[in-house]
Amino acid sequence: MDRFVFLTFDGLSNGAVYAAFALALVLIWRAARVVNFAQGAMAVAAAYAAYSVTQATGSYWIGFAAALGTGLMIGALVERAVMRFVGHANPLNEVIVALGLVLFIQAVLGMLYGNEFLPSHTPFSRNAIEVGGVPLLSRYDLFVFGAVAALVLLLALLFTKTSTGLRMRAAAFAPEVSRLLGVNVGGMLTLGWALASAVGALAAMLVIPTELGLNPHAMDLVFVTSFTAAVIGGLDSPPGAVTGGMAVGLILSYVSGYLGSSVTPIAVLALLLIVLLVRPGGLFSATVARQA
Amino acid sequence: MTEILQVRGLVAGYGAAPVLRDIDLTVPTGSIVTVLGANGAGKTTLLRTLSGLLRPTAGQILLDGKDLRRVKVERLVRLGMAHVPEGRGVVAELTVDENLRLGGLWRNDVNAAVAEVYELFEPLAQRKRNAGHLLSGGERQMLAIGRALVARPRLLLLDEPSLGLAPKITAQIMALLQKLRTQTGLTVLLVEQNARSALSVADSGVVMSLGRIATATTAQELRNAYLGS
Numbered sequence: 416m417d418r419f420v421f422l423t424f425d426g427l428s429n430g431a432v433y434a435a436f437a438l439a440l441v442l443i444w445r446a447a448r449v450v451n452f453a454q455g456a457m458a459v460a461a462a463y464a465a466y467s468v469t470q471a472t473g474s475y476w477i478g479f480a481a482a483l484g485t486g487l488m489i490g491a492l493v494e495r496a497v498m499r500f501v502g503h504a505n506p507l508n509e510v511i512v513a514l515g516l517v518l519f520i521q522a523v524l525g526m527l528y529g530n531e532f533l534p535s536h537t538p539f540s541r542n543a544i545e546v547g548g549v550p551l552l553s554r555y556d557l558f559v560f561g562a563v564a565a566l567v568l569l570l571a572l573l574f575t576k577t578s579t580g581l582r583m584r585a586a587a588f589a590p591e592v593s594r595l596l597g598v599n600v601g602g603m604l605t606l607g608w609a610l611a612s613a614v615g616a617l618a619a620m621l622v623i624p625t626e627l628g629l630n631p632h633a634m635d636l637v638f639v640t641s642f643t644a645a646v647i648g649g650l651d652s653p654p655g656a657v658t659g660g661m662a663v664g665l666i667l668s669y670v671s672g673y674l675g676s677s678v679t680p681i682a683v684l685a686l687l688l689i690v691l692l693v694r695p696g697g698l699f700s701a702t703v704a705r706q707a
Numbered sequence: 708m709t710e711i712l713q714v715r716g717l718v719a720g721y722g723a724a725p726v727l728r729d730i731d732l733t734v735p736t737g738s739i740v741t742v743l744g745a746n747g748a749g750k751t752t753l754l755r756t757l758s759g760l761l762r763p764t765a766g767q768i769l770l771d772g773k774d775l776r777r778v779k780v781e782r783l784v785r786l787g788m789a790h791v792p793e794g795r796g797v798v799a800e801l802t803v804d805e806n807l808r809l810g811g812l813w814r815n816d817v818n819a820a821v822a823e824v825y826e827l828f829e830p831l832a833q834r835k836r837n838a839g840h841l842l843s844g845g846e847r848q849m850l851a852i853g854r855a856l857v858a859r860p861r862l863l864l865l866d867e868p869s870l871g872l873a874p875k876i877t878a879q880i881m882a883l884l885q886k887l888r889t890q891t892g893l894t895v896l897l898v899e900q901n902a903r904s905a906l907s908v909a910d911s912g913v914v915m916s917l918g919r920i921a922t923a924t925t926a927q928e929l930r931n932a933y934l935g936s
Binding site: 578581582584585588589591592593594595596597598599600 | 780785
C-alpha cells in the first residue's frame with residue numbers, strides 16, 4: 416500500500432508537468448489547427464535562456480522569469496516570422512516546417528551551449544516529506560503542483576472572463592467572422608503562440624531539473640508523453656489536456672513501479688491506441704459538429 | 708438624400724477570372740436596398756468585396772465618401788459597416804451572450820448595446836447561456852443580426868437572411884429590418900434570393916446576372932416586373 420501511495424503522488428507530480436505541456440500543445444491546436452512539433456525545442460531554448468540569466472545573476476527566480484519571457488518571445492517570433500508564411504493547403508506543410516524548426520533550434524543550442532548535460536537546479540528541496548513513514552511529496556513537488564494549478568487557473572480566467580480571451584476563442588473557432596466583427600485575428604494568433612510557448616517554457620523549467628539536466632534534447636521524451644496526453648484528453652480541450660496529463664503521469668508511474676520502466680512506453684502506446692479506437696477525438700472532445 | 712455607400716466600376720473575383728464586372732451601385736442613407744439574382748450571380752461575392760474579405764482588382768468602394776480599398780476588414784465595423792454573412796456566422800462554440808459581446812468588444816457601451824439586443828430579441832435573452840449550436844435557425848439568424856447591431860452600425864450588409872427559415876420567421880426578420888430603419892435610420896443592403904420577401908421591405912433594388920448589374924430601379928418597379936403586383 417505504501418508503494419501504491421508513493422507511486423500515486425509521484426505520478427501526479429509528473430502528470431502535472433505533462434498536463435502543462437499538453438496545455439501548450441492544445442493552445443496552439445485551438446488557435447491554428449497545428450500540432451506544434453517544435454514545442455519541445457522552443458521550451459528548451461527558453462530553459463537555456465533561464466540558465467544563462469541564472470548564471471549571470473545568481474538568482475533562480477530571475478532566470479525563471481526570463482524563461483517565461485523568452486518563451487513568450489519565441490512563440491511570437493515563430494508565428495510572425497515562420498508559421499504565418501506556411502501554406503495551409505496541406506496540413507503536412509506545418510508539420511514539416513515545425514520539424515525543421517526542431518532541427519534548427521537544437522542545432523543552434525548545441526553550437527551555443529554544447530551538447531553535454533548542464534546542471535539544472537530546483538528552487539526547493541526534492542527530498543520527499545514522509546507521512547507515517549511513507550515518502551509522499553517533496554517541497555519541489557508542491558511547487559510544481561502550485562505552479563501548474565496557478566497556470567490552469569490563470570488560463571481559465573483569461574479565456575472565460577476577459578475580452579482578450581473571448582477574442583482568442585472566436586478567432587480560433589471562426590476567423591473570418593471574427594474579422595468582420597473587428598477582431599484582429601492575426602494578433603490573436605500571435606498571442607496564442609506566445610502564450611503556448613510560455614506555457615511550454617514553464618513546463619520545461621519544472622521538469623528539466625527532475626531529469627538528467629539541460630540538453631538540447633531534454634524535452635524530446637516529455638513532448639512525446641505530453642502529446643499522448645493531449646490526444647487522450649482531446650486536442651481541442653484544455654480540461655482534457657490537464658486530465659490526460661495527470662492520467663498519463665499516473666499510468667507511467669504505476670507501470671514503471673510495478674512492471675519496470677522498460678514497459679512504460681508500451682503502456683503509453685496502448686493507452687493512446689485504446690483512446691483512438693474508442694473515442695478518436697479524445698475523452699473530452701466536443702460531440703457536436705460545428706455548424707457556424 | 709445622401710449616399711452612405713457608393714460603388715464605382717467594381718471588379719473582383721477569385722483568381723484570374725473576375726466574378727464581379729464593372730459594378731456601379733449607390734445606397735442612399737436610411738434606405739433598404741436589395742440585391743436580387745439567381746445562384747451564382749455574384750451577390751455574395753459583392754458583399755464579401757464590400758466588407759473587404761475579397762479585394763477588388765478595380766473600382767472604388769466609398770463609405771460616407773471614404774475609400775475602403777485599403778482599410779483592413781477588422782477596421783470596417785468601426786467605420787459603421789457590419790456584415791452578417793451567408794450562413795449567419797454564429798460562432799457555434801460560444802454562448803449567445805459571448806456571441807453578442809463579440810459584436811462590440813471595442814465599444815465602451817458594449818453591455819448597454821447587448822442589453823438593447825436582448826430587448827429587441829426576447830428569445831435570445833432566455834437563452835443567453837446556451838451555446839450557439841443549440842439554437843434554432845430562426846434564433847441563429849436573430850443572434851447574427853443582433854450581434855451586428857451591437858456594433859451600432861450605420862450600414863448593415865445582410866446576406867440571405869431568409870435562407871432555410873420558415874416564411875413566418877422570414878417575415879418577422881423583414882419587419883424587424885423595417886422597424887430598425889424607421890427607428891434608428893439604419894441603412895440595409897439586403898442580398899436575397901427570396902425576391903418576394905426582400906421587395907416587401909426594400910425601397911429599391913438591383914438584379915444581378917453573371918456578375919453584372921442587369922437592372923437597378925425602385926422596389927415597386929421590380930415588384931411589377933418580377934412579381935406581377
